[in-house]
Amino acid sequence: MNLIEWVELPDLGDQRGSLVVAESNKNIPFEVKRLYYIFDTQTDVPRGFHAHKELHQIAFCLKGKCKMVMDSGKHKEEVWLEGANKGLRIPPLVWHEMHDFSDDCLLLVLASDHYDESDYIRSYDAFLKEVHKPFIHPLADVQTHKIGTDTRVWQYSVILAQAQIGANCNICAHTLIENDVLIGDNVTVKSGVFIWDGITIEDNAFIGPCVAFTNDKHPRSKQYPEEFLRTVVEAGASIGANATILPGIKIGKNAMVGAGAVVTKDVPENAIVVGNPATIKGFVEK
Numbered sequence: 001m002n003l004i005e006w007v008e009l010p011d012l013g014d015q016r017g018s019l020v021v022a023e024s025n026k027n028i029p030f031e032v033k034r035l036y037y038i039f040d041t042q043t044d045v046p047r048g049f050h051a052h053k054e055l056h057q058i059a060f061c062l063k064g065k066c067k068m069v070m071d072s073g074k075h076k077e078e079v080w081l082e083g084a085n086k087g088l089r090i091p092p093l094v095w096h097e098m099h100d101f102s103d104d105c106l107l108l109v110l111a112s113d114h115y116d117e118s119d120y121i122r123s124y125d126a127f128l129k130e131v132h133k134p135f136i137h138p139l140a141d142v143q144t145h146k147i148g149t150d151t152r153v154w155q156y157s158v159i160l161a162q163a164q165i166g167a168n169c170n171i172c173a174h175t176l177i178e179n180d181v182l183i184g185d186n187v188t189v190k191s192g193v194f195i196w197d198g199i200t201i202e203d204n205a206f207i208g209p210c211v212a213f214t215n216d217k218h219p220r221s222k223q224y225p226e227e228f229l230r231t232v233v234e235a236g237a238s239i240g241a242n243a244t245i246l247p248g249i250k251i252g253k254n255a256m257v258g259a260g261a262v263v264t265k266d267v268p269e270n271a272i273v274v275g276n277p278a279t280i281k282g283f284v285e286k
Contacts (some may be wrong), residue, residue, distance in 0.1 A: 003070040003077045003094060007058050007087040020085045022110065029089075030056050030112040037108045041066075041101035048097040051121045053130070056112040058087040064105035071095040073131035081107070095127050137173075148185065166203070180228070184235070198228035198247070206238040208259065215247045234269070243278075254284055 009027055013019040024031045038047065048069075059068065065082035072094055081088055081098075087110070090096050098107070113119070121127045132149040136142050139155035148167030153159065155173045162179035165171070169187045176194040177183070184203035189195070192210035199213055215228040229248035233239065237251045240259035251257065251267045258274035258281075267273050270284040 003072055003075075004079050005089040005091075007089060009085040009087070011085050018084070028058065028110060032110045033113050034111040034115060035109065036111070037062075037106060038098075039106045041105050041107075043101055043103065045101075046097055046099045049095075049122070049124075051095045051127050051130075052090075052092050053119050053121065054092050054113070055116075055119050056092065057090040058110045059090060060084060060087040060108045060110075062106045062108050064102035066098050066102065066105050066107060067100045069097040069099065071097075073128050093127075093131050095121075095124065190241075196228070199231045199233075201233045202235040202237075204236045205233045207233070208239055208241040208243070210242045211239050212242070212244040214245065217247055237267075256284060 007028070009020045009022055011018050011020055022028050041047070059081060061081045062084045065080055068079050068081045068088055070077050070079070079088065121130060134147040134149065134151040134153065136153050137155040140153050140157040142153055142157070142159045143161040144159050144163045144165070146164040147153070148165060148169070150167055151165055151169040151171070153171045157171055157173060157175045159165070159177045160179045163177045163181045165183045166185035166187065168185055169183060169189070171189050172191040174191045175189055178195065178197045180197035181195050182200045184201060184205070186204045187201055189207045190209040193207050194213065195201070196213055196215040198215045201207065213231060215231065216225060217229065231245060231247055232250045234251060234253040236254040239245065239251070239257040240261065242259055243257050243261045243263065245251070245263045249263055249266055251263070252269035252271065254270045255267045256272045257263060257267065257278065258272070261274050261278040262276040263273065264277045270286065271280050272282045272284060273279060274281050
């Protein structure tokens with residue numbers, strides 16, 4: 001993500017001097033509802049140190065210059081702000097600071113809304129918590145609160161209340177995750193996957209589209225075992241599209257299960273298995 005995005009306004013001046021025009025929803029990409037300006041600053045006194053939840057802004061240095069620090073919570077960029085017709089966009093959820101003001105600095109900021117203190121995030125810790133919180137698509141049905149930072153859950157996914165999902169996972173659309181499920185960090189679950197009670201997926205695993213997990217060897221309608229068989233996909237393993245995983249199986253670390261395979265027994269670490277029933281065809285080179 002590039003944090004530095006400029007808005008350059010044309011200079012319509014002539015031999016008499018410069019003329020710059022800013023128009024809402026034209027060369028300014030939002031309706032301007034507020035403007036403020038900063039002047040008579042002190043070189044060694046920085047300003048800013050906050051982010052906004054929804055507010056869009058553009059900052060222009062009409063005179064002099066200052067250094068702007070932009071921070072997404074994942075990386076930072078610094079840029080000098082100078083030039084009366086060259087504005088820096090400050091989008092929502094970007095922590096920003098102004099440093100090293102020149103003695104003659106005049107900083108003008110155009111804002112998309114009226115002042116609202118509730119829109120400010122003034123604590124850097126609170127900012128990091130906000131930008132790294134899980135993304136839950138509004139069309140997903142997520143009942144659990146046990147989802148790690150930076151995880152993304154897409155539309156038409158259903159996740160029950162006791163499920164646990166780690167950080168930085170991607171749960172694609174049209175998935176179901178039941179209660180007795182543990183998913184580690186950095187896991188990808190592609191569309192069309194149903195993860196039933198009794199299944200554990202460890203860190204960095206990949207579950208391809210329409211992988212079919214099972215948890216009962218002798219299923220009958222409305223008849224439930226006292227405890228479902230435990231299936232474990234160990235760290236770094238990958239399961240290809242449309243594979244079927246029978247219950248009570250362990251898929252070893254870094255193993256690869258080919259698309260459409262039917263896995264009927266444990267898969268060793270680093271093994272490559274394909275076919276119905278799945279058999280070992282090789283090993284992943286370390």
